[in-house]
Amino acid sequence: MIPLAPSDYDAIRLSLQVALAATVLSIPFGFGVAYLITFVKFRGKMVLEVFVNLPLTLPPVVVGYFLLLLLGKHGWLGSLLNDAGIRLIFTLKAAVIASAVVGFPLLVRSLRVGMEGIDRQLINASRTLGAAWYDTLLTVILPLSAPGLLAGSSLMFARSLGEFGATIIVAGNIPGVTQTIPLAIYEYASSPTSETMALALCLVSVVISLVVLFMHELLARKMARRD
Amino acid sequence: MQISMNVKKSFGHFTLSTDITFSGDRIGIFGKSGSGKSTLVSMLAGLVDPDDGDIVLDGVCFFSSRKRINLRPEQRRIAMVFQQHCLFPHLNVKHNLLYGFKRCPLKYRTIDFNALVDVLKLEELLGRGVTNLSGGEKQRVALGRAILANPRLLLMDEPLSALDDTLRFQIIPYLKSVSEQFGIPYLFISHSLVEMRLMTDTVLAFEKGVMVGQSSSEQLARNRMGSSQVGYINLLKLGRPSDDGSLYAYPWGASRLLLSAGSDRDSSMAELSSKDIILFKQHPEAISARNLLHCTVRSLFNSERRIGVELDCAGNTLISEVVQDAVSELGIVPGSTVFAAVKASAFRILPG
16 A cells, blocks of 8 residues: 555645646647647748747746746736736646646647648538538537547646646645645655655556556547547 | 639649630539649639639629639538548548538528438448448448538539549449439539540530630540540440350340440440441451441541541441541541441440
8 A cells, every 4th residue: 555645645636636627728729729730821820839839848947937927926917917816826726827838739739630630621521511610620620630639638638747847936835735746746855754755656646647548548549449 | 504714823833724604514624633623623612712813603703803702612502522532530421411411501401311312322321430431332422412512513523533443433323313313513523534425515624724625525535536545435325235155245226236245234335445446448358356337437537647437337326546548548438338347355344
């Protein structure tokens, strides 16, 4: 039996909560951005692509710092939200935003791969059969992007579970409030007497990741069989 | 149906430029790959925007760069049957068929689903997924899906080119009968002259983005005889054959033909190349060809340094291809009589 402290259960719950919220909230935006990049011709497409992928290449701490500048009390968006009585920094919401920003490129990349694999003639067929562009989007592109969506959301979920750098900057490391598994492990690892506890949470992290990956594989195979 | 297209479209070094008006319910667009025929129909369907010009169908302006009109594809009511069927892989046959039907405005939703399923023999397939259907079945579903949308015009962009010979000739009767039965005019795109003759009345020929001719499909086939490797393909309607020793005797109008291939159908269509018909001025004494037909020359026509001889064989028509020297030596003129020899193995019974 893995020895877990009550605060560890909180960390596991918060990690799952943050990863799930970040993934679910990112899906509509990810789908929209992937659709724009794949199907729509417009000026500045390359700039959008670069910006979407930027968090993939930047150190997460840098992403977190920029988010702090943006969402902090005196930040461009943070000050507006503060006036409206909304505080984000050092809350669970900030952890969700940090995870969403860091994992977003993975979601968009997978969705793009899925969308690029759709035969354009299917879209043309749909349009000539009387479907408007949004109808085609919902009835042809969305269902045919499902494998990409599944792959992207699994990757993003897994990435969110492991998110550390950006989260610690914008959400801090408050047990029971913003402390996720990586942050709890970090805290245990900083103390020489908590090696076993750190290892236990590491094992939990591995188990969760394995479950996510297995579920992804199972669903992907089911989809492939259906096709 | 009347279509007027005065459009220009450039892709890199290729430019399609055409100013045409044509009418009819069975129109063909003929041309080699890269001649611009698919671009033309894509512009008509609203899938590709012309750089400049106007597109008008039966008085409805679909596109005008001058008036800044550009109807979206779904507003044009022009359905397409594509080369690669393009069925939605996530929907079964029934839901594929109903895709256009459900999106058709109520006032135009007049095609009877069951009647169409019956005509296309799709009853057994309705519950099946589309990925495991044969090529012919897929194309029948694609055709049914397009017809159920009750379009004002059906565009068929090389719908037969991905099929093998057997399936191709099995599908042609469906393509013809469905549009005739449900009163939907069509534009048929192909690079096959035989398909053109079986499917269309009027043909527009395209080369390198420019229309080079407008004629009947029959006239087009005659014009292209000399430049085609297979010559002019005679299409013969034959009756049910009977055994005749090692060959099969097919009724052909008032006469009969001996063929090496049999058939168990009551009627068949056979191909015979104009290059496989040898003409004699007099009855040859001994000849290996099993068919010797006494014919009257109806007319002559030129095609790329070859002479086409239209023969009347007991009321049936045959086109033979000869060189100018042969015409002079045999004294072939309209009204003269000749003997046409054809080997039994020169015919090809079309599948279907």
